[in-house]
Amino acid sequence: MRHAVRVLLTQVTTLVSDVDQMKIDFNDNALTFMKVVIATLLLGVALDTKVADFTAVLRRPVPIAVGVVAQFVLLPAFTLLLTIVLDVQASIALGMILVACCPPGNVSNILTHRAGGDVALSVSMTAVSNLLTIVLLPVNFAFWGGLSPAADDVLQTVHLDPWKTFGEIALLIGLPFAVGVTVAKVRPAFAKKAHGVVSPVSYVLLLAIVVLGLVTNYDLFTGAASAVLLAVVVQNAMALSLGYGVARATGLPPRSRKAMTFEVGVRNTGLGLLLVFAYFDGLGGMALVCAMWGLYDLLVGLGLAQAWRRRTAPDPTPVDESFVHRES
Numbered sequence: 001m002r003h004a005v006r007v008l009l010t011q012v013t014t015l016v017s018d019v020d021q022m023k024i025d026f027n028d029n030a031l032t033f034m035k036v037v038i039a040t041l042l043l044g045v046a047l048d049t050k051v052a053d054f055t056a057v058l059r060r061p062v063p064i065a066v067g068v069v070a071q072f073v074l075l076p077a078f079t080l081l082l083t084i085v086l087d088v089q090a091s092i093a094l095g096m097i098l099v100a101c102c103p104p105g106n107v108s109n110i111l112t113h114r115a116g117g118d119v120a121l122s123v124s125m126t127a128v129s130n131l132l133t134i135v136l137l138p139v140n141f142a143f144w145g146g147l148s149p150a151a152d153d154v155l156q157t158v159h160l161d162p163w164k165t166f167g168e169i170a171l172l173i174g175l176p177f178a179v180g181v182t183v184a185k186v187r188p189a190f191a192k193k194a195h196g197v198v199s200p201v202s203y204v205l206l207l208a209i210v211v212l213g214l215v216t217n218y219d220l221f222t223g224a225a226s227a228v229l230l231a232v233v234v235q236n237a238m239a240l241s242l243g244y245g246v247a248r249a250t251g252l253p254p255r256s257r258k259a260m261t262f263e264v265g266v267r268n269t270g271l272g273l274l275l276v277f278a279y280f281d282g283l284g285g286m287a288l289v290c291a292m293w294g295l296y297d298l299l300v301g302l303g304l305a306q307a308w309r310r311r312t313a314p315d316p317t318p319v320d321e322s323f324v325h326r327e328s
Contacts, residue, residue, distance in 0.1 A: 031277050037205045038274050039176045044199030045106045045130060046180020047191045053127040060121065063247075063256055067125045070246045070264045072136050076100040076144040078238060083148055088231050091285025093150040095228075096235050098272045098286060099293050101140040103133040103173075106199070108259075108266040111301045115308035117258030125263045134174045138166050168278065172271070206270045225292070228285065232292045236300060240265035258308060266301055269294040 079100040083093040104126050112122035145151050184191040243264030247257040273290040280286055 031274075034209055034274050034277065035172060037202055037209060038270055039172050040198060041105070041202040041206060041268075041270060042130070042173050043176035043180045044195055044202050045126065046177040047184055047195040047198060048106060049123070049127045049177075049181050049184060051181065051185055053124045054131075060124070062250070063121055063252055063260070064125055064128060066246060066250050066252070067260055067263050068128065068132065070243060070260070071104075071129055072101075072132065072140060074242060074246065075239060075264060076140055078242060079235060080144050080147055082235055082238060083150060083231075086231055086234065088150060089285060090148075090151045091283045092228055092231055092289055093148050094145055094280070094283070095272075095276070095286035095289025096231060097144050097148060097151070098141055098275065099235070099267050099269055099290060100239070101137050101144070102267045102269060102272045103129045103137070104263050104266045105268040105270075107298065107301070108262040111262045111266065111305040112259045114302075115258045115262070115305040116255065117262070117308075118253075118255040119259070121256055122259040122263060125259070129263070130173060130177060134170050135166070137169055168275075172274070209273075225288070228288045228292060232289060232296055236265065236293065236297055239267070240300070240304065261304075262301060266297055267293065269297070 076097060079096050083096055088096070106123075106126060109119065109122045109126055113119050180191070183194070240261055243261040244257055246264070247260035252260060269290040273287060273294075276283060276286040276290060
């Protein structure tokens with residue numbers, strides 16, 4: 001038995017070592033198209049965001065502050081520890097840390113609604129988190145990535161300009177977010193209709209990009225998938241557990257715990273995937289972690305939301321009409 005385990009670990013280690021040498025082929029045109037898709041995706045989130053979602057921070061500062069700390073401090077810190085415990089290679093460690101630094105998307109709002117959770121809290125946290133991400137993502141990634149023993153060699157070979165990264169993220173998140181929130185404020189009826197088109201189309205296009213990347217680089221991915229899967233599964237379970245655990249430890253009610261679970265456990269890995277191609281030349285381990293995380297995260301989130309829905313009585317709180325449109 002011990003011999004079999006050693007052989008398996010040796011095979012996995014070999015595969016993981018190959019991951020650090022992998023480069024995913026993505027040309028400039030494909031990268032530009034991905035940027036447009038990500039910006040459109042975030043525009044879809046913003047079209048369904050109201051100014052009241054931000055002012056809700058003043059009415060409910062404690063749970064939102066808890067969510068911010070959980071997402072931007074605890075999740076990257078626990079992820080760093082996880083990369084050390086799992087002893088993953090450089091590119092996988094960086095991919096896991098990048099995922100932890102990404103914001104949630106409005107998928108977390110949909111899952112919270114399906115689970116009978118606190119939708120208002122979820123929407124407010126998503127709005128605040130995406131806004132903070134403009135500044136905190138590059139800072140967080142540089143800080144926690146720099147603390148990773150495994151990732152040190154890779155980071156030394158990559159010139160990651162913080163100001164350039166900030167500018168890229170501000171353009172990709174800040175601009176569409178500002179436009180979407182403004183349109184939602186000035187033309188709410190139009191924003192509601194536009195969101196019904198922009199959001200699903202952008203998600204489909206993002207999925208198409210991921211699938212195309214997998215097909216184009218099929219041989220590379222099949223050799224490394226098993227090496228990355230364990231890291232993705234464990235990190236995803238940790239992220240969801242962290243959200244629920246923090247909510248419970250701070251005394252939040254059951255419906256708020258569901259919202260916190262999805263806000264911390266669901267990440268917009270499409271943004272992470274774009275940064276991998278923009279700054280890390282499509283480094284295989286990072287790209288594979290982001291791609292696998294996005295799909296696995298959605299499947300597990302849907303399963304958890306459905307399980308909670310079955311075990312919980314229907315939520316008596318009226319749901320905002322605009323949110324119902326979001327889910328359709």
